[in-house]
Amino acid sequence: MVSMRVNDEMTEVAVDADTPLLWVLRDLLGMTGTKFGCGIAQCGACTVHLDGVAVRSCRLPVGEVGDRAVRTIEGVGSTPVGARVQQAWLDLDVIQCGYCQSGQIMAAAALLAANPEPDDADIDAAMAGNICRCGTYVRIRDGIKRAAQHG
Amino acid sequence: MADAVLSRRQILRTGALGGAALFLGVNLRSADVALAAPGDNATFKPDAFIRIASDGRATLIMPQTEMGQGIYTGLAMLIAEELDLPLDGVVLEAAPASDKLYGNPIFKVQATGGSTSMMGYWMPMRKVGASARAMLVAAAARRWRVDPQSCRTEAGAVLHDPSGRSLTYGALAGAAMRETPPTEPVLKDPSKFRLIGHSHRRLDTPEKTNGRARYGIDAMPAGVRFATLASPPVYGGKVLAIDDSQAKSLPGVRQIIVLDDLVAVVGDTSWAAMRGLAAIDIRWDDGAFANVSTETLYNDLEQAGRSEGAIVVDTGARDSLIGDGVISARYELPLLAHAPMEPMNCTVHITPGHCEVWVGTQVMTMTQRAAAEEAGLTPEQVTVHNHLIGGGFGRRLEVDGIRKAVRIARLVDGPVKVVWTREEDIGKAPYRSVYGAWMKAKLENGKPVAWSHKAVGPTVVGRWLPPAFNGKIDNDAVDGAAETPYDFPSSFVTWVRHEPRGVQTAFWRGVGPNLNIFATESFVDRVAHEAKQDPLAFRRVLIGKHPRARAVLDIATEKAGWGGALPPRSGRGISLQFAFGTYLCTVAEVIVADDGAVSVTRMTTAVDCGTPVNPDGIISQIQGGLVFGLSAALHGRITLVAGRVQQSNFHDYRVMRMDEMPRIEVHVVRNAEAPGGIGEPGTVSVQGAVCNAIYAATGVQLMRMPIDQALIAKDLQA
C-alpha cells in the first residue's frame, strides 16, 4: 500500500512500490491526462510536478514519492501559473494532436514558477526534454512568453 | 457541383491517392434515413453530420479523424459557415464506422490521410450545412406563413426582418425535421463568408490543455486489464519457444499469451505487463528475412533502378539524354518510423457474438473489418469507438495493431488494453520505405532541354487500397514527378515498382512527393550549378504555365531575403513544389560547422492551398510539417542488421527537439481556388530546401538522407 498526495488529495493504492508513478496515475487512479510516450525519460509526455518541480513520472517508482505533493495536468489549472499557461496555449492555438501537451504544459508551468521571465535559452533548457512530434515548438515558445507576460 | 470541384485537374493528378476513379459524393439522403431515430422529433437530424437538439445544442459528426491536423475545426467551420451556426459550444463527435455515410469522398472508404480532407469535403460539408439551413428556414417560414426568401439566418437562429420575428434552431428542431431537404442547396457567395478564410481557434483543444481529452490509449472500460506484446524482431518471424518461469511469479502479472507470432502479457497495470514481458525469454524463428540489412536494401534498390519501369510521361526526352551535357544523379531516402507521440495501442472486449474496440484510427471501417476477421464475427458485430489520435502521420492508416489486439483479446476474459512499448512501436512497425530516384538532364546553352526522372519504390496504395492501383502506375508514387512546376521542353518520367524485402512498407507523412520533390529540387539545383546560374533565376525561367508556383516562389524568396549577405559557410536553398493540390515553396538557411555539423537557422515558406479555410490552422500545419521534415532530414534513420531494426526509442531514433528549432515564417497566399491539402506539403519541402542550402554553403550535395555530418566533414576537408 502506497499513500501519496495527488492534486491536493490523499490517495492510497495497493501496488508494488517499484511501479512508476505514471502507471499508478493512469491505470490505477484512472487519471489518464498524464501520458506515456517513451518510458525512458526521453520525451517528457509523462511530466508531473513533485513539490512544484517537473519530473518524469515514467521513471519515478511510486515508492519514492514519499510526502512530496504530486500535481498532474488534471490539477495544474488550480495553480495560478498553470492556469495562465493553459490560457496562453488556447490563445495561441499551440496544440495539434495534443498528446505531448500535458507534459509540455507541466514543464512550462514548472519553468515559469521557478523563473517568471525566462529568455529563449532558459526556455530551451527547460523544454528541450519534451518532444512534440507534431512540431508545435514555435508556439510553445510563444505560449510561454505570453504566459510570462500575463503573470 | 461537388463533382465539378472535386474533379479539378490538380486533384486528380496529385495527392489524392488514386484520383478520379475513387470519387464519390457524400450521400446525404441515405444518411438521413440511417440516422434519424424514429420518434425523436425534438432533435433536428437532417443527415449523418448534424444534430440540433431542442435546447439548441448542436452536435456535428466528424467523418474524418482528428489527429492534430485541425480537421475537426475545419470541417465544423464549413458546415457552420453555410448553416450560420455559432461554433462556440458545438459538440464534435467522431463518426461511427460506415463507408456509406462517412466514406472519404476521395478514397470511398472512411479514411483520413493523403491530405485529402479539405479537398474532399470542401463542397460536401458546405452542402450539408446549406441543406440543413434551408430546412430550418423552410420550417420557420411555414410557421410564420411568410416567404422563405424573406427570412435570413444568423448565429443559430432564423430571422424575419420585416416582422422582427426570430426563432432559434433549437426551437425549430422538430419542425425542420418534417421539411424536405433541397435537391440542390444554395451555397453562400464566398464574399459573404464569416468563418471561412478567418482564423478560428481550434475546437478540440480546451480538453487537451487539462488532461480531459481521451485518446485511444486512455480508454478505460470497466474492469479493463492491461497488456503489452512482443512481435518477432525479424519481419515474418515466429515464436519458437518461451521460458516464462520468472515472469509468472512477478507481482501483477495475470496471464501470458503465446500466439504463433507474438507473445503478450496481461497484468494489473501496463507496467506489470511490461516487466513481465521483459522477464520472458523468447526464442524466435527468424524466418526468411534474417539476412536483410540496410546494405541489402540499398543494393536491391540500386538493382531495381536498372530496370526500365513503367512510362508515366514521355514527351520525347529519351533521345536527347545522351552525349555531352548530360548530367545525372541518384537520390535516396532511408527507412523511417512514424513514431507518433501516442504509442500504438488498442483496447478490445470480446463477448459472445460481439466485439467492442476502442482505438484512435485513421481508417474506421478497415478497423471494423479487420477486427471482425480476427474475432470471427461479421463487421456488424463489431463496434469501434474512434478516439482522438496522438499523432498519425500514416501509422494509423494501418490495422496491424488492431488485428494483434483482437487476437490477444480473444484469449482474455473481459476488456483488455494492449499498449505497445515505445521499443515495439519503433522497432517492429510498418516503415516508410527506402526510395531512390534516378535523375538525368541535358543542358544546352545553359538551359535544360531534356529531363528524366525515374522513381523507384513500392506501391503502398496497391496493398492498402487495391482498387486504386491499376497495376501499372501508382499515382502517389509519381506525385511530384509526373507534374512539376517546370516547363521542360521534353521529359521522360518512369516508375519502377520495387518492394523491399523483409520490411512492411507504409504511408508516411508526405508520401510519394517526399522522394520526388527531394529529387527534383535537389537536381534542379545541381543542374543550375552546372549551368552556373543562380537557383532562383534558373527556376524563374523554367516556370512557364504555373503562375501560382511562381507566386509562392517569389514570396518565399523575397521574405527569406534571397541574395542577401550571409556569414561564411552559410547558405540558402529553395524547394518548390506542386503536390496534394497545393503550391508551396520553402527557403531554408543553414550554417555548417567545420566538423560538418549542420544547423538549420531559418525556414521561410509560402503556401497557396487555394481558399485558406482556417488560415492560422494552415500556418500551424506548415510549422508542424516543417518540423516533421526536419526530424527526417537531420536525424531520421531506421537501419537493419540481420533483419533486425536497430532503433527502439527516442534515444536512438532521434527527432527534433525545441532547441534545434530554426526561425520559421509562413506566408499564406489568399485566393478563391478550391482548397488543396495542407497536412503534408510542409514536410515534403524540407529535405530539398535544406540540402540545397548545404550545397550552397559547402558545395557538397547530399544524395542520401539523413544529413551525414561525417560525409560533409570529409568533403569539406577534401
Place this chain on the structure above:
Amino acid sequence: MTPRRRNWMLLGAAVLIFAVVFAWRLLFLPSALAFAGGHQVDLSQYQGASITGVPAELANADPVTNGKYLAEATDCAACHTAKGGKPFAGGRPFKLPFGTIYTPNITPDRETGIGAWTNAEFLRAVHKGIGRAGERLYPAFPYASYTLLTDADVLAIRGYLSTVPAVRQENMPNSFGFPFNQRWLMAIWGTFFNPNTRFRPVAERSAQWNRGAYLVEAAGHCGECHTPRTLMQAMNTRRKFAGGQAEGWNAYNITGDRLSGIGAWSPTDLASYLAKGHALGRGVASGPMAEAVALSTSRMTPTDIAAMVTYLRTIPPVSSKASPAMAGPAPAVASAGPSDNPGGKRLFEGACASCHAWSGRGAVTPDQQLTGNRAVNDASAANVAMMILNGIGSPEHSGAFMPSFRAAYSDEEIASVANYVTARFGAKPSRVSAADVRKMREE
C-alpha cells in the same frame, strides 16, 4: 685500468644493478595480503570461524545452492556469457592489446563444454591456468586470483555448473598474432605471477576480515581490474587497488586514499554500492562494475557484504592522479554552467537533463546524481563517455537505467556532451575528442 675505463665499468655495473633491480621488481611482487602484516597461516590452523565456503546463512542449504552461491561470488556468468547468449556458453569477446579472446563454453555439454572434464582437470584450470589438453590459458581468465580458492569451493562451483543447461556451442578461436599466440609463454608468466597457493588467512586478523579478504581477493578477483598492471601484465600489488582498466572503462582507485580512493566512503556507502550498485552521492556502478554488481555482489548475503567492506577499508591508501578531489555542488540554473561548449549544453538539455537535472543532483531518483560521482570527476571522462555510449540496465528492470546513445549520436556529439558533463559537474573539464570516442566505440 684507465680512469676512463673504470668509469665505463662503473657505469656498466650501475646499469646492470639497475636492470636486475628493475627485473626483480617486475618479476617478484608482494603477495595479495602482504600489506596486512601479521602471519599468514594455513586455513586449517586459523583459529576463527570458517572463512571459505558459503556464509553461515547457507550452512544447511543443498550443495547445488552452495555451488551456485560460490559461482556468483566468483562471477563466472559475466565473462562466460555472450551478449544475448546462453548462460555459461561462452563466446564473449575481450579485446586485449594484442588481439581478441573469446571466453569458452563452461556448460556441461560434453563436446563443446566441460561436461567431459574430470575434477582434477577443472581444478588444474582454475588454480594453475592449464587447459584440459595441457595448454596454457591466458590470464584474462583470472587464475592468478582464483588460485586462492580452496579445492572444496572450486569443486562446489563445478558441481553447480554441471547442473546448468548444457549448450552445444563451439568455442571461438582467439585472434592473437605472434608472439602472443605462443601459449607456452604463459607458463613462464605463470611461474612468476601465479603463486599457485591456496588462501592463507592472517592469524592476527578477525574472521570477518579474513572472510572479506577471501571474497575480495580469491572469489571476487577485484584486483584483476582495480590493480594497475605492470609491464608484464601482472597485477602490481605494490600499488594494490590504485585503479586499473577494464574494457575501455576506468576501474577506479579503491584504496583507503581519501582523495582518489574510497577512504572517505562510509561503510554504508560501500555496502550500498556493492549490494545495489549505487551509493548516494557517490555514483553508480557502470560498465563492467555494473555487471559485477548485477551478477555477483548484489547476490551476496549481508554478512558477506559486510565482510568485504571490513576488508576493503583496511587497504592502505595509495594516491592516484586519475581521481582528483571531487567537485562540490553544481549550479541549479541551466545558464550558469560552462559557456564554451554550447553544443554539449544543447545535447545535455535535450537528452540528459530530464534525469540528471541541471544541478546534477538527479531529477527523479537518487541514482541519477552526477555530482560527487567519480566518473564525472575523472578528467579523462572515459567512464562518462563509455556510459553515454553504452548506457546501463534496461527500462523494465529495477535498478539504475540509462539508454545507450551510441546509435543516433555522432562521435563529435558524444565527446561534446561528455566534456560538458565533466566541466559542469566535475572537478576538471575533460577534453575528449571525437577520435577518442571512435576508439571507445570499438571496445
